[in-house]
Amino acid sequence: MEKRELLQKLAGIQTIESVMDILKVDKRMAIYYIHSLRRDGYVKTRRQSNNRRVYNISLDNKLGGKSYYDIINFYSPIKISTPIIHKIYGREPSLEETLIFAIKTKSLRTILASLALFKKINNWVELYNLAKENHIERQVGALYDLARLVMKVRRMTNKYRNNALPNKEYQFDFLVPELRSKDFNEIENIWRIYLPFNKKDLEEYK
Amino acid sequence: MITIDQQQKLLLNVARRLTKKINVYAIGGTAMMFLGFKDATLDIDLVFENKKDRDIFKEAVKSLGYLEMDAIKVYGVKRNTPEMFKLNDERFDLFVVEVIDFIFSDTMRQRAEQIHQFGDNLILKIANSHDIILMKCATDRIKDKDDARKIINSIKINWDVIITEAKKQMELGKERAAFDLGCFLEDLKTKMNIDIPQEVLDKLFLIVEKQAKDKISK
Numbered sequence: 309m310e311k312r313e314l315l316q317k318l319a320g321i322q323t324i325e326s327v328m329d330i331l332k333v334d335k336r337m338a339i340y341y342i343h344s345l346r347r348d349g350y351v352k353t354r355r356q357s358n359n360r361r362v363y364n365i366s367l368d369n370k371l372g373g374k375s376y377y378d379i380i381n382f383y384s385p386i387k388i389s390t391p392i393i394h395k396i397y398g399r400e401p402s403l404e405e406t407l408i409f410a411i412k413t414k415s416l417r418t419i420l421a422s423l424a425l426f427k428k429i430n431n432w433v434e435l436y437n438l439a440k441e442n443h444i445e446r447q448v449g450a451l452y453d454l455a456r457l458v459m460k461v462r463r464m465t466n467k468y469r470n471n472a473l474p475n476k477e478y479q480f481d482f483l484v485p486e487l488r489s490k491d492f493n494e495i496e497n498i499w500r501i502y503l504p505f506n507k508k509d510l511e512e513y514k
Numbered sequence: 515m516i517t518i519d520q521q522q523k524l525l526l527n528v529a530r531r532l533t534k535k536i537n538v539y540a541i542g543g544t545a546m547m548f549l550g551f552k553d554a555t556l557d558i559d560l561v562f563e564n565k566k567d568r569d570i571f572k573e574a575v576k577s578l579g580y581l582e583m584d585a586i587k588v589y590g591v592k593r594n595t596p597e598m599f600k601l602n603d604e605r606f607d608l609f610v611v612e613v614i615d616f617i618f619s620d621t622m623r624q625r626a627e628q629i630h631q632f633g634d635n636l637i638l639k640i641a642n643s644h645d646i647i648l649m650k651c652a653t654d655r656i657k658d659k660d661d662a663r664k665i666i667n668s669i670k671i672n673w674d675v676i677i678t679e680a681k682k683q684m685e686l687g688k689e690r691a692a693f694d695l696g697c698f699l700e701d702l703k704t705k706m707n708i709d710i711p712q713e714v715l716d717k718l719f720l721i722v723e724k725q726a727k728d729k730i731s732k
Contacts, residue, residue, distance in 0.1 A: 312664075371630075373522075393627070394630075396631045397522055
């Protein structure tokens with residue numbers, strides 16, 4: 309069987325039984341096929357609590373690199389699937405960069421999951437510079453204030469807050485286009501940003 | 515031949531030598547490797563958005579010891595051939611927007627969804643499988659037909675995307691696009707026994723027929 313065909317059939321999370329079932333082969337051949345995929349770097353193995361092996365088979369395993377979604381999923385209790393492939397090689401993306409990426413996706417669930425990054429973010433200078441570059445200083449500020457309501461976060465520097473706070477003439481902006489709620493008006497008015505989350509959305513953080 | 519691991523190391527090395535952040539699109543074998551159609555490729559085909567970016571990339575590649583080579587040896591006498599750089603078995607083919615008789619259009623750029631960032635400066639976007647087939651038609655070297663066969667046999671092709679893109683190419687001034695694509699797909703169907711719906715070929719040649727009539731009436 310060609311490697312590509314094998315990979316296509318087995319892509320995803322598998323056990324030895326599911327491999328036997330998909331390929332209609334006996335245990336010996338199933339082990340051989342997994343072994344050949346592992347040799348090429350397509351397989352990552354985990355063990356369940358009962359010591360059974362679970363195989364994560366994917367082209368991504370071979371490509372390596374790190375994606376922003378991997379980082380969000382590592383730190384956040386809200387796990388998200390990867391809607392687009394964006395891999396970074398040769399350096400570790402910072403948490404500040406990851407937060408900016410999440411805001412730029414304008415995806416409700418990605419932004420919600422990325423709130424957890426505020427627990428670890430401590431380089432406010434880098435965050436401010438990146439936010440300014442992308443014109444989203446206010447969005448970051450509003451999300452920080454929101455995160456502070458539901459989790460313990462590192463303190464935002466006064467310099468960031470003073471530099472990013474808008475004037476009263478500023479127009480309101482959306483985090484997720486056309487999406488707003490009624491639950492966090494105070495934060496919205498401070499940062500002049502419409503927050504798309506309800507109180508219930510944040511329950512997973514409590 | 516260059517494998518995925520070697521290619522990643524090479525692109526990282528290039529990225530470290532770039533003086534500015536550049537966006538580049540991978541077509542051909544490189545894109546096929548990132549999409550899992552191939553394990554190794556002969557050349558790294560890249561399309562740049564402008565000449566300035568290609569010049570910056572060229573300098574980085576040269577500093578790694580790559581030497582310029584003549585495109586005629588590989589592509590023959592064609593328009594919009596790439597600038598080529600070679601070191602041992604590895605080769606870079608560097609295009610700017612136009613790939614022989616096709617343009618790497620805005621719609622192609624939008625379809626390139628996978629992003630692979632090397633270091634800080636090299637952002638590599640991977641062309642969509644449908645567009646790789648079109649680019650294979652543009653370059654039309656011996657191995658290109660085999661690569662197109664691999665793609666068509668591996669995934670479900672939305673032929674409407676390919677036909678629409680051929681029309682778009684004609685709007686952009688590439689008059690031969692539908693004809694070249696029709697011939698390329700017909701060759702794949704007749705010589706390599708690839709399952710390409712006759713309806714697709716009919717549609718393409720209808721476009722060519724209409725184009726010829728319009729020209730005559732003018």
